[in-house]
Amino acid sequence: MMNATGEQLEPDAPEAGRGGRPDAVHASPLGGMIRRLRKEKSLSLKQLSLRSGISIGMLSQVERDVSNPSVRVLSAICQALDAPLSVFFEPVAAGAEELDFVRRAEQRPVLQLGYLNKELLSAKSAHNLQLMILHVDRGGSSGEGLLSYPAEKGGMVLKGEIVLQVGGREAHLRAGDSFAFGASVPHAFRHTGEEPAEVFWIIAPISIDKQL
Incomplete structure (x- = not known):
């Protein structure tokens, strides 16, 4: 598949939400967070592509939540943005008790x-x-x-x-x-x-x- 500029796009990742998980936890949208981190570091998609080794087409799909990145792709993006994986986890609303050494x-x-x-x-x-x-x-x-x-x-x-x-x-x-x-x-x-x-x-x- 090619985009409007003629660039070859990588295949879409599997549809989100298929992996098993407890009902009590909440998933995080990735695309917007990756875009925000990229812009905070004043990086263009092309610059992030060069740093990460991931194609511009795939990065664009991930940022628009069209595709979910594989572990390899997400790891490369994290390293290129100098960001830990934990930054992509959705903050959970604080309860009455907030102990920083405990995860309920x-x-x-x-x-x-x-x-x-x-x-x-x-x-x-x-x-x-x-x-x-x-x-x-x-x-x-x-x-x-x-x-x-x-x-x-x-x-x-x-x-x-x-x-x-x-x-x-x-x-x-x-x-x-x-x-x-x-x-x-x-x-x-x-x-x-x-x-x-x-x-x-x-x-x-x-x-x-x-x-x-």
């Missing part, structure tokens, strides 16, 4: 990425340690190619099955299996099995908290 179950924001949703567990004070649950539907994955950024990762499969690739090796993980690997090690994951998967995912600080 009903106050977990969710970021929807098509067949993959990220549910934030980290408390507001945990700026350099990110805890989340990945809800991975059938067909879900981290996207094409391997991810790599300066933060150690670990976690455990809570439900279902995934295949985790770390460097040149793959592991088939089932509920109860845990994992950990070092900073900047190329990695990827994909859903396997019949039921949706849930993965407890930890991102530990190394330098800047760039995340999955």
Whole structure:
């Protein structure tokens, strides 16, 4: 598919909201937040494209909420904007009790990425340690190619099955299996099995908290 200028556009990502998630949490619109961050840094779409390696057409679709970015695309955008993933989570209205070291179950924001949703567990004070649950539907994955950024990762499969690739090796993980690997090690994951998967995912600080 081509746009009005004749540029080849990348295929649309899967439709939003397919990944499993608890009903109590709320999803965040991505496009407007990415556009706001880009403009705050006085970057054009072309400049963001050069920084991130993502085509102008795909960036435009993401900003207009026409397409949902894969994990790889969102990670590249985060790094290009020098922004942590947590900035894309919708702020939840404060209750009567506001403790910055606590994240209440009903106050977990969710970021929807098509067949993959990220549910934030980290408390507001945990700026350099990110805890989340990945809800991975059938067909879900981290996207094409391997991810790599300066933060150690670990976690455990809570439900279902995934295949985790770390460097040149793959592991088939089932509920109860845990994992950990070092900073900047190329990695990827994909859903396997019949039921949706849930993965407890930890991102530990190394330098800047760039995340999955």
